[in-house]
Amino acid sequence: MTVLNAIVDTDVFSRVYVLPRGTEPRASTWTDELADRRVIISFQTRAEILSGARQSKWGAPRVTRLQEILARTPTIYSDSEVVDAYAVLSAECRAAGHALHEKIHTADRWIAACAIAKGLELFSGDAIFEGVPNLNVHS
Template identity: 40%
Template sequence: MTTAAQTRPVLVDTNVASYMLVRSGEQRALWSEHLLGRVLVIAVQTRVVLLALPLTNNWGERKANRLVETLEGLPVVPVDVEAQQRYVALSAWGRRTGHAIGQPAQVADRWIAATALAHDLELATQDGHFDGIPDLKRLPAV
């Protein structure tokens, strides 16, 4: 039986999207099973990181095209005014509290967290620096 929570979209973090779309092996199988039946969406930041992979890793045309085709079928959550406001608040909070999400290297993940918060989405991630962010809903990691 499908629950209401299972029909709500899940924002897939870049690391999980990479496991599911690019890599092979145990993590791919575990996440695919864990998210089976869920509506998956990605943030703009995840999309651009994944689109850069073929260029930075010298992929062949066929493999690169397969990734692009897959991404075209995956909805992207927009960076709207609410997400921008959440990003600003999250940046300030992270710096003020010393939380990892406030570090300069975490710009993309701040945007992902802000997107999840702005759209009230659960986040599928394995990254620990999302731990402890107020009001951020996370799926249990696999």
């Protein structure tokens, strides 16, 4: 049996794997849809999750649990393939007038670039990814 890989954005990862499921109505649907997939995150998601924990002043036990979750989660790091995908994506979104090219969406562009570079479907609840060139998004 072939296991499919999927990259999840920060919102999906945090709602399914980090935060209590009751905080997001779509969490159970995402959990079901990801059940037969190998979940991968981007370096950007890893950074956002860790930053969020620090900003929220999580205690040591909760941070330890988070670090254990992250240690089990494969991560796509920036490499030449990801950087090239980011550059192309930025230019294409700007040319198309897609809002993903705007500065406020820099983090989202990195997540999308990771998915595009590695040929993975992106699971997201964020509408900013709709209509992004060359991005296979599951929303």
